[in-house]
Amino acid sequence: MWKGTAKTKKGANMIYLDNAATTQVRSEVIEAMLPFLDKKYGNASSLHSLGQEAKTALEESRAKIADMLEAEPDEIIFCSCATEANNFALKGLAFEAKKQGKDHLIVSKIEHHCVLHTAEWLESLGFRVTYLPVDEYGVVKLAELEEAINEKTFLVSVMYANNEIGTIEPIKEIAKICEEKDVAFHSDAVQAFGKIPLDLKKVDMLSLSAHKIYGPKGVGLLMKRKHLRIQPLLHGGGHEFGLRSGTENVAGIVGFAKAMELALKEMPRESKRQARMRDKLIKHALQIPESRLNGHPKKRLPNNANFSFRYAEGESIVMKLNEHGIAASTGSACSSPKLEPSHVLLALGLAPSEAHGSLRLTLGRYNRMEEIDYVCKVLPEVIEELREISPFWHKKS
Numbered sequence: 001m002w003k004g005t006a007k008t009k010k011g012a013n014m015i016y017l018d019n020a021a022t023t024q025v026r027s028e029v030i031e032a033m034l035p036f037l038d039k040k041y042g043n044a045s046s047l048h049s050l051g052q053e054a055k056t057a058l059e060e061s062r063a064k065i066a067d068m069l070e071a072e073p074d075e076i077i078f079c080s081c082a083t084e085a086n087n088f089a090l091k092g093l094a095f096e097a098k099k100q101g102k103d104h105l106i107v108s109k110i111e112h113h114c115v116l117h118t119a120e121w122l123e124s125l126g127f128r129v130t131y132l133p134v135d136e137y138g139v140v141k142l143a144e145l146e147e148a149i150n151e152k153t154f155l156v157s158v159m160y161a162n163n164e165i166g167t168i169e170p171i172k173e174i175a176k177i178c179e180e181k182d183v184a185f186h187s188d189a190v191q192a193f194g195k196i197p198l199d200l201k202k203v204d205m206l207s208l209s210a211h212k213i214y215g216p217k218g219v220g221l222l223m224k225r226k227h228l229r230i231q232p233l234l235h236g237g238g239h240e241f242g243l244r245s246g247t248e249n250v251a252g253i254v255g256f257a258k259a260m261e262l263a264l265k266e267m268p269r270e271s272k273r274q275a276r277m278r279d280k281l282i283k284h285a286l287q288i289p290e291s292r293l294n295g296h297p298k299k300r301l302p303n304n305a306n307f308s309f310r311y312a313e314g315e316s317i318v319m320k321l322n323e324h325g326i327a328a329s330t331g332s333a334c335s336s337p338k339l340e341p342s343h344v345l346l347a348l349g350l351a352p353s354e355a356h357g358s359l360r361l362t363l364g365r366y367n368r369m370e371e372i373d374y375v376c377k378v379l380p381e382v383i384e385e386l387r388e389i390s391p392f393w394h395k396k397s
Helices: 027-036 049-068 082-099 113-124 142-148 171-181 250-285 314-323 343-347 369-388 391-396
Strands: 076-079 104-108 128-132 153-157 184-188 205-209 220-224 291-294 304-309 358-362
Touching: 027 250, 049 076, 049 250, 076 082, 082 104, 082 113, 082 153, 082 184, 082 205, 082 220, 104 113, 113 128, 128 142, 142 171, 153 171, 171 184, 250 291, 250 304, 250 369, 314 358, 314 369
Parallel strands: 104 128, 104 153, 153 184, 184 205
Antiparallel strands: 076 220, 205 220, 291 304, 304 358
């Protein structure tokens, strides 16, 4: 069992390498939020002083976030999470586009399930969806994107960087194609923000989530450019410019703004530091027989390492690592309880048996190199132990 320095009060002996699933809320973020959970608890829609105090904090946070995203304040719509933001982007624009007779949507095959399932739901209503293929590294095929766009296409949605394999997509090139074809472009940038510089000049809609960048759970946003009209999904009091009714989570939004500010400030240093740890993980993991790196070898997030180990089952790897005090995952936290091969890995061309043997290790600001040294020692032992009880491994041998 790992006996390293405690990073959290409740997980003193755990090495946390599941930062793509969620992150620990920073103390600075908690400090910024606390007044709005205690003394400054007003509803931002109320006219009295407590309400107006909350309203001021809400709009100041909106302005700060807009500046960080090269947007205008009224282009920032707060919501509960990135899943809601992605649903809002696809459904909201679909219902508006239908008025103009457009019914065609393009998404990549490796999007998060909240995008894919939304696209499937729109299909059930009569919309047409093209699921764009990717190459062996998870990069969208630009020629096929250009060919797929037609006069009925209202939106292209491609994530900035993949949550499972860490591959960074050619967003600038995708945006250029969409601009030339006069088609709106949406990107889920949940995993990318705060880890790599984002080029947002030609992005029409963008989804973000606070809890991936050391902010609180339960708050996300959709950045939507002014020229784009979308239909609201939630109706009620007309909050968020009439686009997303519901009392705003002021404390969460204040925390979100603080987390974004700190993430951008520390990004140049943190990304390099985490990339060094990532590269060490990759180097040692690939020394294990019958292993492979999933995702692009170079164009990948600095904190992401995703592997497949033949003749070892992914969930078993995760459970064995947990016994050694290492928190990891097989892929997206939203789908990890399902014993199905990753749709992302299948899209890369992996066989289901290879996809079942996947392991995702995602680093964060609280990880240290001595922890990575420990993981590099334990991981080969875990794989060997699991293969020893695999009839397929012995049959191979």
